[in-house]
Amino acid sequence: MxxxxxxxxxxxxxxxxxxxxxxxxxxxxxxxxxxxxxxxxxxTTECKNVLLFSYMRSGSSVTGNLLRDSPGVFFMFEPLSPLAPYSYFTDSSVCEMRNSTCRTKNARDRIGTALTALVNLYSCNLSKVPISLIYKMAQEGKSGKAWLEYGACLNGTKSRDQQNSNDIDTTMHCLNRLEQACISADRRVAKVLRLGFSTVEQLLNRLPTLKVLYLTRDPRAIINSRIKTEWFPVFKEKPGTVSNNILSLCLKMKTDIMSWIYTDVLYKDRILHTTLNKLASRMPVMSDVYKFIHKKVTGDERQKIITFLHGNKANNYTEKWRTELHPADRKRVENQCGYVIQRLTEL
Incomplete structure (x- = not known):
């Protein structure tokens, strides 16, 4: 009921x-x-927190890096990955990215853990976040200066005598410094790929200063990139693996877009949708992203964006799928992702 x-x-x-x-x-x-x-x-809602919501191989890394390097930003790179490797959380289940399998057993607890972790990260209550998430972001080195300094602080602690009774205090000191960097930041930005859009409404409710940047890409381009990316599970795999990944991606994107359409009605000024093609080809689109999160583009940032735009124009990164994707795979994507392709064309 x-x-x-x-x-x-x-x-x-x-x-x-x-x-x-x-x-x-x-x-x-x-x-x-x-x-x-x-x-x-x-x-108009004040913007202190930003959720970059996207998909693997959709341009979230380059977009996230531009935001990460922006002055006054405390960045978090895929904080939920230790909780759901190659999976994602919906509002009622945990689903695989590599196939269309979803599990409901113990899902509520896992979803609650994930969403609460995000709320605590955005609130800078880092001591309440599972330590595996904190360590992962520090070790990967993709979350920016504050996290690198935190990792260096921890390494300094570990290099001393492990029997030193002050080690625990020193470790907490490292975390406190990281929390202060989070608190003092103008914006806190998290790149999150392990959520279904159906969970976003809960985050918007719990975090009144949260805004969501929803970044999509043509699913044919996503699949082409996944096939050619060595670390992604479909690289050099059997055709059946690729087919399962196509099905999973298309189902997730369709569900996400439908959830976004509903959520956008309720929170229109707090959600901005854009596509990689638009970001990679038009300076005004990237400028709109910065306006959306209430940030001004500095001269250095403008130059980085221009370099990114020129690089895409020269190498045609966003459109390579048209010549690289095997016709059979392209047909599979178009059959499974018809709704998604149509919606993205209309937007």
Whole structure:
């Protein structure tokens, strides 16, 4: 019954919002459906936290790196990966990225752990985040200066006598320094690939200053890139593995787009959708991303963006799939991803 009631509430809200009779007061208490204000407008939300929501091989790394290197940004690179290697969390299950399998056993607890970890990361309550997530981001070296300094601080601790009773205090000192870097940042940005978009509404409720950058790419380009990427599981694998990956990707993208369409009605000023093709070809599109998160593009950032745009133009990265993807694989993607391709073409 609770799920039925939730669907009924969503339908009522969509109908009211669609005719411009209401806006929603986002107070983060989980009961936003009750906080209806008969004003017909939406207030602009302050942006302190940013979720970069995307897919593996969709341009999230280059986009994330541009944001990571922006002044005043505390960046988090795929913080949920230790909790779900090659999997992702929906609002009711844990699903595989490599095939279309989803599991519901113990899923609620795992989903709760993942979402709470993100809330604590964005809130800079790092001592409450599973330590495996913290260590992973420090070890990979992809989350920026603050995390590199944290890793160096830990390495300095480990190099001393392990019997030193001060080691625990020193380790906490390292974490406290990392927390201070998080707190003092103008923006906290997380690149997250291990969520279904159905979970985003919960994060928007729990984090009133969160904005979501939804980055998509033509699924034919994604599959082509996955096939040619050595570390991705479909590299040099049997055709059946590629077919399973296509099915999984198409189902996830379709579900995500449908969830985004609904969520965007409720939180329109807090979600921005764009595509890799647009980002990689037009300076104004990247400028719009910075405006969306309330950041100004510095001279150095502008130069990096221009370099990225020129590189794509010279090498045609975003369109290589048209000549590289095997016709049989292209047909499989088009058969499975028809809805996704059509929607992305229309946007």
């Amino acid at each position: 609770p799920s039925l009631h939730r669907r009924i509430k969503k339908i009522i809200l969509i109908l009211l919002l669609s005719v411009g009779l209401v806006s929603i007061n986002l107070n983060g208490n989980g009961n936003n459906w009750l906080q209806i204000i008969l004003t017909g407008g939406r207030s």
